[in-house]
Amino acid sequence: MGVSTADGPTARFDAFVASCPSRRLLETIGDKWASLVIVALGLEGRMRYSELSARIAGVSQKMLTQTLRGLERDGLLTRTVTPSVPVRVDYELTPLGLSLIETLRHLKEWAEAHMAEVDRAREEYDRKNDSAGRS
Amino acid sequence: MGVSTADGPTARFDAFVASCPSRRLLETIGDKWASLVIVALGLEGRMRYSELSARIAGVSQKMLTQTLRGLERDGLLTRTVTPSVPVRVDYELTPLGLSLIETLRHLKEWAEAHMAEVDRAREEYDRKNDSAGRS
DNA sequence: CAGGATCCTCTATGATACTG
DNA sequence: CAGTATCATAGAGGATCCTG
Numbered sequence: 001m002g003v004s005t006a007d008g009p010t011a012r013f014d015a016f017v018a019s020c021p022s023r024r025l026l027e028t029i030g031d032k033w034a035s036l037v038i039v040a041l042g043l044e045g046r047m048r049y050s051e052l053s054a055r056i057a058g059v060s061q062k063m064l065t066q067t068l069r070g071l072e073r074d075g076l077l078t079r080t081v082t083p084s085v086p087v088r089v090d091y092e093l094t095p096l097g098l099s100l101i102e103t104l105r106h107l108k109e110w111a112e113a114h115m116a117e118v119d120r121a122r123e124e125y126d127r128k129n130d131s132a133g134r135s
Numbered sequence: 136m137g138v139s140t141a142d143g144p145t146a147r148f149d150a151f152v153a154s155c156p157s158r159r160l161l162e163t164i165g166d167k168w169a170s171l172v173i174v175a176l177g178l179e180g181r182m183r184y185s186e187l188s189a190r191i192a193g194v195s196q197k198m199l200t201q202t203l204r205g206l207e208r209d210g211l212l213t214r215t216v217t218p219s220v221p222v223r224v225d226y227e228l229t230p231l232g233l234s235l236i237e238t239l240r241h242l243k244e245w246a247e248a249h250m251a252e253v254d255r256a257r258e259e260y261d262r263k264n265d266s267a268g269r270s
Numbered sequence: 271c272a273g274g275a276t277c278c279t280c281t282a283t284g285a286t287a288c289t290g
Numbered sequence: 291c292a293g294t295a296t297c298a299t300a301g302a303g304g305a306t307c308c309t310g
Contacts, residue, residue: 022246026164197273197275
């Protein structure tokens with residue numbers, strides 16, 4: 001972030017932003033693929049790599065792997081390798097990951113209750129700024 | 136996203152991802168500056184552009200303006216211009232924006248309750264993969 | 271004071287090819 | 291099957307200059 005000296009007026013900001021637990025949580029679940037993986041595993045329980053890849057169609061192999069590694073590192077899911085002939089790998093939410101599902105449901109509830117209002121606000125905003133644009 | 140034909144196996148994915156209300160909410164609050172603006176306004180009530188700029192130190196003027204426009208468009212905050220001699224602009228959360236604060240508190244609670252566990256998981260993960268790296 | 275308009279630079283992510 | 295490694299690129303975001 002191009003901050004020159006370590007101290008100064010940005011120090012407080014860095015602390016606020018980077019170390020705040022809420023901020024870090026938002027960075028995790030705000031990630032498109034991460035949240036989709038969590039939700040998928042929350043619904044299906046245990047899934048293989050290929051199943052996740054199919055369920056979350058559109059994710060590239062690289063992103064899926066990268067996301068899974070991150071979530072594993074955070075202790076949100078476990079990775080189980082079965083050394084069969086073609087190797088088999090299963091992913092499953094940990095209790096920690098499962099507890100996060102609860103929180104995601106709160107988000108979902110707000111979204112389902114209010115996103116229609118957001119849409120209306122957008123339409124109105126766009127209508128104003130499209131027709132009566134700036135002088 | 137480089138999807139060729141409109142139908143096919145990716146169609147369900149697109150619908151799932153792009154139009155899902157939860158997904159869209161996550162895209163809003165998952166944005167670093169947007170969530171910081173919402174929280175700041177939630178704490179302070181009404182703030183001027185310059186106050187926000189100071190409070191959320193580190194945000195560029197471009198990003199702050201862009202973020203505020205987006206939140207205004209979504210109906211989460213109002214922008215009030217007072218045509219005094221140097222013009223004065225105030226931002227304030229709408230009831231819709233305020234209701235979102237409630238939801239953010241759930242996130243905060245999970246974060247404060249569980250992020251320490253995430254940290255421990257990370258340390259353990261890193262310890263394993265640093266020393267006993269791959270063969 | 272509160273932005274608008276530009277330019278420029280990284281970073282995140284996708285596509286592709288290869289492997290145990 | 292479940293990845294790893296590499297290359298290429300769009301776009302997010304910062305710095306800077308300018309204005310009503």
